[in-house]
Amino acid sequence: MKxxxxxxxxxxxxxxxxxxxxxxxxxxxxxxxxxxxTFSRPSQLKIDLPEASSGTPPEASAQKQLEVLVGxxxxxxxxxxxxxxxxxxxxxAALQRESEGDNSLxxxxxxxxxxxxQAFITAMDAAGKLGFAHLRITTVEAKAAP
Numbered sequence: 001m002k003x004x005x006x007x008x009x010x011x012x013x014x015x016x017x018x019x020x021x022x023x024x025x026x027x028x029x030x031x032x033x034x035x036x037x038t039f040s041r042p043s044q045l046k047i048d049l050p051e052a053s054s055g056t057p058p059e060a061s062a063q064k065q066l067e068v069l070v071g072x073x074x075x076x077x078x079x080x081x082x083x084x085x086x087x088x089x090x091x092x093a094a095l096q097r098e099s100e101g102d103n104s105l106x107x108x109x110x111x112x113x114x115x116x117x118q119a120f121i122t123a124m125d126a127a128g129k130l131g132f133a134h135l136r137i138t139t140v141e142a143k144a145a146p
Contacts, residue, residue, distance in 0.1 A: 070111040074119035103131035
C-alpha cells in the first residue's frame with residue numbers, strides 16, 4: 001500500500017508529550033509510600049520470661065510506670081530505650097531521668113529466663129539506691145504438669 005504525501009509539502013508537526021503531570025503523580029506516590037512505611041525497631045530487647053506457678057496480676061493504674069527489661073546478655077532497656085552501657089551508674093541515671101526524681105512510681109523488672117543473676121541483682125540494686133519501693137517482677141504462668 002502506498003501512501004500519498006500531502007500536497008504543498010507542509011512539514012509535519014512535532015509531537016510533544018508533556019511529562020509534568022506524570023512527574024507530579026510519581027512524587028505524590030513516592031511521598032505516600034514514605035509516609036506510610038513502618039520501620040522495625042531492632043533496639044528492643046526480646047526476652048523470654050521465667051515461669052512461676054503463683055503470683056498476682058498487676059493492678060491497672062493511671063500513674064506513670066517504669067519498666068526495666070534485662071536481656072539474656074545482660075543489657076538493660078528502660079521504658080523502651082536501650083542503654084549503651086550495662087553498668088550500675090548508667091542504669092541509675094536512666095531510671096532517674098525517666099522517673100524525673102519521683103521514686104514513688106511503680107517499677108516493673110522483667111528479665112529473660114537466661115539472664116545472668118548478677119545483671120538482675122544490679123537492676124534491683126539501682127532501684128534500691130534510688131529509693132524505689134514499689135517493685136514488681138514479671139513472670140509467665142507455669143504450664144500445668146502432665
